[in-house]
Amino acid sequence: MLFCAKYPFTKSAKKLVASRQIKLDEIRNDSVDRGKKRVMVALKSGEIPRFIDMDNVAELELEAYAVARILLSLLNNRYFINRYAVAESKRASTYLRDDSAENVLRVAAEIGLEGMQKDGEYKMPIADYLSVSPSSKDYKLINKPLKAGVVKLSKREFTRVLEAAVKSSIERSLPFRIEDVPELLKRAAEEIRDEAKGLEPKYEARFRGGEFPQCIESLINRLKAGENLNHTARWALAVFMLNAGYRVGEIVKLYSYAPDYDERITRYQVEHAKNRGYKMPTCEWMRSQGIGCLPPCGLSTPLHHRGKRRKVRAEEKEG
Amino acid sequence: MESEREIAFVRKKFADYYANKEIEFPEKLEQREWGFGGWKDKIEARHFSFPNSKSLQEYFKNNAPLYASYSVAYYKEPEARPIDKKGWLGAELVFDLDSDHLNLPCIAKHGKNWVCEGCLSEVKRHTQRLIEDFLVPDFGIRREEIEVNFSGNRGYHVHVNNEKLNSLESYGRREILDYVSGTGLDFNRFFAKQGARLVGPEPTDWGWAGKVARYALKNDLSNILPRSIVSKPERLKALRKGIERGNWDAVRIPKKTDVWRAFVKDLGLRLGREVDKQVTGDVTKLIRAPDTLHGGSGLSAKRIDFKKLDEFDPMKDAIVFGEEEIEVKVSRTPKIKFGGKEYGPYRGEQVKVPEAFGIYLICKKAAKRL
Numbered sequence: 024m025l026f027c028a029k030y031p032f033t034k035s036a037k038k039l040v041a042s043r044q045i046k047l048d049e050i051r052n053d054s055v056d057r058g059k060k061r062v063m064v065a066l067k068s069g070e071i072p073r074f075i076d077m078d079n080v081a082e083l084e085l086e087a088y089a090v091a092r093i094l095l096s097l098l099n100n101r102y103f104i105n106r107y108a109v110a111e112s113k114r115a116s117t118y119l120r121d122d123s124a125e126n127v128l129r130v131a132a133e134i135g136l137e138g139m140q141k142d143g144e145y146k147m148p149i150a151d152y153l154s155v156s157p158s159s160k161d162y163k164l165i166n167k168p169l170k171a172g173v174v175k176l177s178k179r180e181f182t183r184v185l186e187a188a189v190k191s192s193i194e195r196s197l198p199f200r201i202e203d204v205p206e207l208l209k210r211a212a213e214e215i216r217d218e219a220k221g222l223e224p225k226y227e228a229r230f231r232g233g234e235f236p237q238c239i240e241s242l243i244n245r246l247k248a249g250e251n252l253n254h255t256a257r258w259a260l261a262v263f264m265l266n267a268g269y270r271v272g273e274i275v276k277l278y279s280y281a282p283d284y285d286e287r288i289t290r291y292q293v294e295h296a297k298n299r300g301y302k303m304p305t306c307e308w309m310r311s312q313g314i315g316c317l318p319p320c321g322l323s324t325p326l327h328h329r330g331k332r333r334k335v336r337a338e339e340k341e342g
Numbered sequence: 343m344e345s346e347r348e349i350a351f352v353r354k355k356f357a358d359y360y361a362n363k364e365i366e367f368p369e370k371l372e373q374r375e376w377g378f379g380g381w382k383d384k385i386e387a388r389h390f391s392f393p394n395s396k397s398l399q400e401y402f403k404n405n406a407p408l409y410a411s412y413s414v415a416y417y418k419e420p421e422a423r424p425i426d427k428k429g430w431l432g433a434e435l436v437f438d439l440d441s442d443h444l445n446l447p448c449i450a451k452h453g454k455n456w457v458c459e460g461c462l463s464e465v466k467r468h469t470q471r472l473i474e475d476f477l478v479p480d481f482g483i484r485r486e487e488i489e490v491n492f493s494g495n496r497g498y499h500v501h502v503n504n505e506k507l508n509s510l511e512s513y514g515r516r517e518i519l520d521y522v523s524g525t526g527l528d529f530n531r532f533f534a535k536q537g538a539r540l541v542g543p544e545p546t547d548w549g550w551a552g553k554v555a556r557y558a559l560k561n562d563l564s565n566i567l568p569r570s571i572v573s574k575p576e577r578l579k580a581l582r583k584g585i586e587r588g589n590w591d592a593v594r595i596p597k598k599t600d601v602w603r604a605f606v607k608d609l610g611l612r613l614g615r616e617v618d619k620q621v622t623g624d625v626t627k628l629i630r631a632p633d634t635l636h637g638g639s640g641l642s643a644k645r646i647d648f649k650k651l652d653e654f655d656p657m658k659d660a661i662v663f664g665e666e667e668i669e670v671k672v673s674r675t676p677k678i679k680f681g682g683k684e685y686g687p688y689r690g691e692q693v694k695v696p697e698a699f700g701i702y703l704i705c706k707k708a709a710k711r712l
Binding site for chain 1: 426480481511528548626
């Protein structure tokens with residue numbers, strides 16, 4: 024029970040909740056309150072605090088998690104979902120850090136990741152590692168001890184990788200379709216909508232429509248809508264901006280829309296892309312990645328789009 | 343079109359070849375997308391799929407494509423378009439090693455359109471390093487999961503068929519490419535100062551750390567170390583002994599941090615500019631089908647047992663056409679070694695050459711049929 028309350032996204036927790044066979048209209052007032060609070064605090068502070076008296080509230084907490092997922096599905100707002108996923112994964116991480124190796128590995132297994140531990144040293148098969156590792160320099164494969172298909176990690180690193188996995192799995196699993204929702208839950212969702220007004224990012228972009236090729240504009244709009252763009256999309260957007268002559272600072276600001284925005288990491292990544300002097304991929308490549316213009320714009324590279332600010336950097340490089 | 347005669351000739355030859363050739367097609371054939379090319383473009387039409395090898399063999403017999411490529415990806419519906427409707431199921435991990443990526447000095451001599459023995463042996467060395475230094479020891483890939491073929495022109499393709507890696511998305515693939523090409527290596531993570539002493543990796547360390555130490559022990563360091571050390575064997579020996587224990591300061595080297603930083607920077611495999619690498623990280627890429635002909639050379643993209651890679655000479659072993667002489671008018675070419683003989687350099691002359699070499703020149707767009 025305690026394990027399930029700490030890690031409510033695991034298979035065991037889902038099984039436990041399912042075994043209760045609680046119907047939607049049987050959900051207690053208490054749980055709805057707690058669920059609503061869980062969402063609100065995540066949206067406001069980006070974190071969900073852990074309980075000192077977890078033993079006493081474990082059952083309620085588990086229900087609160089289920090309620091939070093229902094509420095987020097009702098709200099159906101990408102930014103809210105993604106910000107919640109960040110907070111939920113951080114919460115899990117704080118428990119994992121203090122937990123036994125046995126439980127850490129159990130969490131990994133229950134979210135579909137292989138792991139091993141010996142003498143405090145953790146290991147993860149490379150395919151699992153690369154499918155979830157955070158895209159920051161500390162987790163870049165080349166700087167990690169790798170041998171025979173296995174990456175060696177400290178406990179802190181291992182839990183950080185699990186955190187990233189939890190985040191993306193929550194993001195992917197929400198919203199779900201839900202019918203015949205009782206008033207109590209609908210009301211709670213409405214309350215969140217009211218209270219969370221103004222919590223969405225308000226960064227007034229200097230990037231206005233019309234200035235960019237459609238593929239880039241659509242990436243910016245998706246980012247603004249709070250979508251957690253995948254690595255390829257983020258990378259392509261940054262490379263475009265760099266090649267179009269935008270400064271690192273401006274580009275970093277643009278990413279502040281992302282629900283997992285971290286200024287330090289974003290700056291590092293944009294600077295890294297700049298230092299490597301990435302050239303803009305072709306329109307065909309953009310299409311192949313599912314981020315091209317639809318219908319196709321007919322250009323060869325997004326940089327040829329008229330109305331872009333300037334192409335100075337790109338031209339300097341060519342010369 | 344002035345090349346019509348050449349196109350017809352090459353097509354006829356390719357058709358003869360495919361009429362009698364049973365091609366060994368890739369695993370999961372029915373889940374692959376195919377693309378074919380002609381004289382102008384390597385891929386002129388794509389989104390083809392074939393339910394079985396018989397239908398594909400038919401296609402080759404009837405159409406004799408100048409280029410044939412298939413998707414590294416497997417799809418639920420390989421012929422659906424656009425790509426996101428295909429239903430991506432996974433993709434082989436493919437490395438594209440091209441001598442053109444290696445920035446070799448000989449390019450200045452023979453130009454980009456041609457390869458020399460130097461180019462081919464250097465790209466082969468890279469291919470072997472990819473397998474022996476990276477794929478097998480670090481990534482734990484079993485040899486039976488690796489397949490190597492000549493690209494048909496200037497390099498090699500390495501296909502890795504590992505069920506778990508097949509599901510990686512492009513982020514993970516790019517990380518693997520960065521790993522093998524030494525991109526993003528963080529020097530400060532591997533080297534540290536203990537007081538004034540430079541402490542670094544040991545040869546037994548995992549990953550790049552151990553690699554850096556092992557390369558330092560194995561590689562010729564005369565280009566990077568000052569002469570005062572290189573010229574004295576006992577100092578080199580002391581340096582090596584130190585590195586074996588992670589002490590990179592056993593011998594005094596002026597500006598040591600800069601020296602080792604420069605050394606570390608150049609250790610990865612050269613896989614081309616970033617844009618080329620993006621293509622390799624592309625999970626929807628089409629790649630030359632092994633054992634098919636390359637329309638830019640008339641050579642076969644031959645599968646190679648990589649235990650025998652050492653002896654493989656594409657300019658001999660990938661030749662499929664015959665010895666019968668044909669007459670061609672050759673424009674400008676450097677000296678070329680083909681089928682064990684040397685030809686050229688040519689400066690716009692009419693010559694009689696073996697058919698295989700004639701087709702090579704015509705495919706390179708350096709000769710006309712007479």
